[in-house]
Amino acid sequence: MTTYLKDKEYYSNLYDEGTVGRCRRTVEHYKKTAKTKDKLGQIKDRWSQVSLNLSLFFLKGERFADKETTIEKWMERGRQRDELLQTKPPTVYCPKCNQLMELGLANLETNFETEVDRVYFIFGCKSCKETRGLYANGEEYIFKGNLCPECNTKWESKHIKTAKKITTHNLCPKCGNKETYTLDLFPKPKEKEEPDPDFAKDKLEYCLSEEEGRKYVSYKYDLKNMVRIVDEFKDHQKNKVVYEKAQNIKQLSLADLSELLNKGLKKSNYVGLSITNPQVGKDLIINFSVQDDKVGRENYESCQMLRKALVKLLGGTNWKLMSDGVSYKLGVLTGRLRGQDDKDQIYEDLKSSLI
Numbered sequence: 001m002t003t004y005l006k007d008k009e010y011y012s013n014l015y016d017e018g019t020v021g022r023c024r025r026t027v028e029h030y031k032k033t034a035k036t037k038d039k040l041g042q043i044k045d046r047w048s049q050v051s052l053n054l055s056l057f058f059l060k061g062e063r064f065a066d067k068e069t070t071i072e073k074w075m076e077r078g079r080q081r082d083e084l085l086q087t088k089p090p091t092v093y094c095p096k097c098n099q100l101m102e103l104g105l106a107n108l109e110t111n112f113e114t115e116v117d118r119v120y121f122i123f124g125c126k127s128c129k130e131t132r133g134l135y136a137n138g139e140e141y142i143f144k145g146n147l148c149p150e151c152n153t154k155w156e157s158k159h160i161k162t163a164k165k166i167t168t169h170n171l172c173p174k175c176g177n178k179e180t181y182t183l184d185l186f187p188k189p190k191e192k193e194e195p196d197p198d199f200a201k202d203k204l205e206y207c208l209s210e211e212e213g214r215k216y217v218s219y220k221y222d223l224k225n226m227v228r229i230v231d232e233f234k235d236h237q238k239n240k241v242v243y244e245k246a247q248n249i250k251q252l253s254l255a256d257l258s259e260l261l262n263k264g265l266k267k268s269n270y271v272g273l274s275i276t277n278p279q280v281g282k283d284l285i286i287n288f289s290v291q292d293d294k295v296g297r298e299n300y301e302s303c304q305m306l307r308k309a310l311v312k313l314l315g316g317t318n319w320k321l322m323s324d325g326v327s328y329k330l331g332v333l334t335g336r337l338r339g340q341d342d343k344d345q346i347y348e349d350l351k352s353s354l355i
């Protein structure tokens with residue numbers, strides 16, 4: 001049994017009605033605010049006309065782009081609501097005479113803010129006419145109309161029935177609030193809504209065809225790319241020096257690095273380079289150790305000299321000494337180096353190191 005879920009065509013029409021409505025409102029808005037109009041109220045000033053066309057172009061395109069997912073969402077909601085209505089009602093006894101109560105109806109309550117639906121059941125007692133409402137989890141359902149809106153106290157109600165209508169007088173025993181409403185027993189049938197004479201024409205104009213829609217989507221994709229490329233270009237222009245530096249950086253493999261350091265460090269009397277424990281992540285991180293070969297060079301001085309030598313050797317390459325620096329023990333120095341291979345990342349790092 002389905003109550004809420006309708007076929008796809010229903011939702012497609014509903015969505016198109018929404019699109020036509022929005023486009024019409026946009027046109028109306030521009031007509032109202034246009035500076036010059038002809039006798040028929042059509043926009044004459046060029047600027048308003050151009051802005052209107054642009055607004056419509058994006059509105060129509062975006063409505064097309066969102067259509068499928070919106071319809072899917074609506075249908076899923078309908079499916080869930082139907083499923084909820086299938087929930088098994090709890091067994092309920094009359095609070096007045098303790099008889100088993102009969103299920104009157106199952107209904108949904110919708111919270112418009114959270115869009116969460118809850119099912120509730122209304123039970124009736126055959127012997128004493130008491131009614132009771134419960135949610136599926138057993139929580140009491142409060143009949144909204146049964147409470148005084150001022151203080152949430154239960155109304156004292158009097159019903160006066162005539163041949164044509166029932167008039168209900170509610171009186172709040174706590175705050176004295178009063179309310180009267182009438183139920184028409186023979187309401188006039190609702191007048192049929194006039195069919196919208198322009199709908200078909202407007203739908204053709206405002207709801208994009210499959211082909212037009214796909215064009216818009218690919219256009220939007222190109223536009224986004226273009227904006228990104230222009231932004232990148234502007235950024236590179238602004239940081240020209242850094243950008244060129246990043247572009248000209250020397251990319252050294254681990255073997256290149258090992259050769260460079262072996263030769264270079266020997267000149268400063270650090271020998272026996274060993275590279276261990278390479279860790280591959282976003283960057284490559286390695287541990288290294290060397291021995292100080294210069295007699296009489298102590299801890300502090302040795303560390304300083306090695307740090308200087310490394311900064312000099314690695315300058316202009318994609319490798320650098322990590323911030324924990326170098327440490328010294330009994331003539332052996334150790335530290336960590338980080339190697340990057342992504343030029344964009346090198347550029348970003350260089351840029352942020354200058355700020």
Ligand SMILES: [Zn+2]
Nearest residue numbers: 094097125128
């Ligand atoms: Zn009862």
Ligand SMILES: [Zn+2]
Nearest residue numbers: 148151172175
């Ligand atoms: Zn009250």
